[in-house]
Amino acid sequence: MKKTLTxxxxxxxxxxxxxxxxxxxxxxxxxxxxxPAEEPAAESEPVVEExxxxxxxxxxxxxxxxxxxxxxxxxxxxxxxxxxxxxxxNALQMGRDGEADxxxxxxxxxxxxxxxxxxxxxxxxxxxxxxxxxxxxxxEIIYGNDIGAALAAINExxxxxVSRGDDSGTHKKELxxxxxxxxxxxxxxxxxxxxxxxxxxxxxxxxxGYTLTDRATYLALKDTLQLEVVxxxxxxxxxxxxxxxxxxxKGDMINEAGALKFMDWxxxxxxxxxxxxxxxxxxxxxxxxxxxxx
Amino acid sequence: xxxxxxxxxxxxxxxxxxxxxxxxIIALSLLVSTSATVVASLIFVPLGVYLGIKPFRGKxxxxxxxxxxxxxxxxxxxxxxxxxxxxxxxxxxxxxxYTPAAMIIAQTILVIPLILGLTYNLSKNRGTPLEKVSRTxxxxxxxxxxxxxxxxxxxxxxxxxxAFSRAISEVGAVMIVGGxxxxxxxxxxxxxxxxxxxxxxxxxxxxxxxxxxxxxxIHSLIYSYSQEEE
Numbered sequence: 001m002k003k004t005l006t007x008x009x010x011x012x013x014x015x016x017x018x019x020x021x022x023x024x025x026x027x028x029x030x031x032x033x034x035x036p037a038e039e040p041a042a043e044s045e046p047v048v049e050e051x052x053x054x055x056x057x058x059x060x061x062x063x064x065x066x067x068x069x070x071x072x073x074x075x076x077x078x079x080x081x082x083x084x085x086x087x088x089x090n091a092l093q094m095g096r097d098g099e100a101d102x103x104x105x106x107x108x109x110x111x112x113x114x115x116x117x118x119x120x121x122x123x124x125x126x127x128x129x130x131x132x133x134x135x136x137x138x139x140e141i142i143y144g145n146d147i148g149a150a151l152a153a154i155n156e157x158x159x160x161x162v163s164r165g166d167d168s169g170t171h172k173k174e175l176x177x178x179x180x181x182x183x184x185x186x187x188x189x190x191x192x193x194x195x196x197x198x199x200x201x202x203x204x205x206x207x208x209g210y211t212l213t214d215r216a217t218y219l220a221l222k223d224t225l226q227l228e229v230v231x232x233x234x235x236x237x238x239x240x241x242x243x244x245x246x247x248x249x250k251g252d253m254i255n256e257a258g259a260l261k262f263m264d265w266x267x268x269x270x271x272x273x274x275x276x277x278x279x280x281x282x283x284x285x286x287x288x289x290x291x292x293x294x
Numbered sequence: 295x296x297x298x299x300x301x302x303x304x305x306x307x308x309x310x311x312x313x314x315x316x317x318x319i320i321a322l323s324l325l326v327s328t329s330a331t332v333v334a335s336l337i338f339v340p341l342g343v344y345l346g347i348k349p350f351r352g353k354x355x356x357x358x359x360x361x362x363x364x365x366x367x368x369x370x371x372x373x374x375x376x377x378x379x380x381x382x383x384x385x386x387x388x389x390x391x392y393t394p395a396a397m398i399i400a401q402t403i404l405v406i407p408l409i410l411g412l413t414y415n416l417s418k419n420r421g422t423p424l425e426k427v428s429r430t431x432x433x434x435x436x437x438x439x440x441x442x443x444x445x446x447x448x449x450x451x452x453x454x455x456x457a458f459s460r461a462i463s464e465v466g467a468v469m470i471v472g473g474x475x476x477x478x479x480x481x482x483x484x485x486x487x488x489x490x491x492x493x494x495x496x497x498x499x500x501x502x503x504x505x506x507x508x509x510x511x512i513h514s515l516i517y518s519y520s521q522e523e524e
Contacts, residue, residue, distance in 0.1 A: 053392065058491075062491060062492050064492075067476060080478075082392050082473065082475050082478065083473075083475060083476070084392065084473045084475075085474075097380075097381070097382060098381055098382065099380055099381050099382070099391075196491055198491035198492050198493065199491050202491075202493075220492065220493070221492065221493045223493070224297070224493035224495075225493075251381060251382070253381050253386065253387075253389065
């Protein structure tokens with residue numbers, strides 16, 4: 001009996017390992033020896049199996065948008081997209097360092113600067129949504145459309161506020177809002193989390209405090225949170241996403257062709273249409289609104 | 295509270311229904327951690343045994359260094375490996391970052407001190423009398439090493455199982471060098487972490503259950519094997 005059990009467990013372990021090795025339909029990530037052969041040089045014609053590294057924000061990942069879009073892109077073009085979800089600041093740095101092939105972030109001013117400095121080939125609008133201030137339904141900030149007033153009140157009364165604290169697009173937007181009010185947030189009420197949007201929402205939820213979030217991530221997590229939208233619709237809460245292919249002069253490992261294909265697909269009619277569909281079925285409204293060329 | 299129960303229910307459904315994403319994640323975890331443990335063991339078990347019985351200068355510094363590295367935080371290993379494998383890093387041309395190969399490399403480096411340290415310690419304490427026997431019978435050092443491995447194989451196996459546990463349960467190294475890419479470098483630990491972030495508790499719980507089952511399975515294996523040998 002013991003011997004049988006041993007062999008069964010051993011068999012399961014081997015099966016698991018072997019199936020981990022089994023060639024997958026996507027690009028052969030498990031066969032490192034093949035990778036140099038599969039990565040095309042920037043100037044060669046499109047190969048069936050190639051990959052690009054997309055550095056993007058945690059909000060595009062946590063909302064589920066990329067899980068929805070990318071398989072369609074891969075099926076149509078044969079290009080596999082390796083999504084590395086970090087904060088916008090991080091993603092822009094990866095662009096400067098040439099560690100990624102294309103960036104999808106939401107900090108327009110910094111994006112334009114990146115292209116100006118020559119690190120990116122071009123920058124295009126892709127989609128937008130808005131930020132909202134969320135907080136406890138029965139909290140001291142009552143629902144309204146003035147983000148400045150709400151933040152000022154939070155600062156004055158020392159209400160719990162959780163900041164992303166990670167140089168992300170959302171963090172930059174938040175800091176910009178404080179700056180516009182000439183407030184430097186500090187004190188025990190101001191929590192700098194250094195985490196992604198999903199995690200920060202959970203922290204805010206636990207402490208029944210306030211946080212600035214993009215609407216998409218909030219909607220995706222809404223059922224697990226006891227936070228409500230407290231401020232929305234303010235002009236200052238507009239959240240624009242942009243795409244930047246990284247400048248291939250950084251090195252021959254940059255997949256310029258793949259990056260441009262991805263950008264072209266996202267701003268194409270098909271890509272824009274798909275973006276406008278995402279979330280409608282589940283949440284009744286699109287989480288991101290396509291706006292290339294508008 | 296009912297969201298936990300609901301999570302469990304959905305977890306069972308995902309596992310019983312052979313949800314392909316869940317099983318792919320499990321398979322990759324097993325591949326990465328098993329490969330890392332096997333590679334580290336094949337090289338460093340014999341080495342550890344050998345160093346345990348061979349007198350050399352600086353044994354104290356050696357053991358202290360190895361024992362220190364045994365508890366190195368996995369994120370540090372991840373960070374160092376990622377810096378080396380980054381495009382502008384010395385090994386960037388291999389294009390290994392964000393692949394399972396990089397994850398195996400990182401986990402191998404992570405468990406090497408553990409295998410080396412535990413085996414060295416075992417050999418030092420229990421290997422010497424065995425070495426003496428081997429010498430008496432006319433064997434050289436290689437014969438001694440082989441004898442020690444055969445005699446102490448249960449203890450060595452336990453050490454290897456410990457190393458495997460360390461590998462399969464860590465999240466820092468595989469997160470940094472793998473990137474948690476869906477369908478490619480997502481393993482149980484990184485998936486659980488991300489799903490918790492996204493509020494997808496059923497998947498997180500399903501993977502948590504599997505992680506425990508795998509751990510339990512491995513150690514039951516070792517136990518049955520050791521029971522039979524006695």
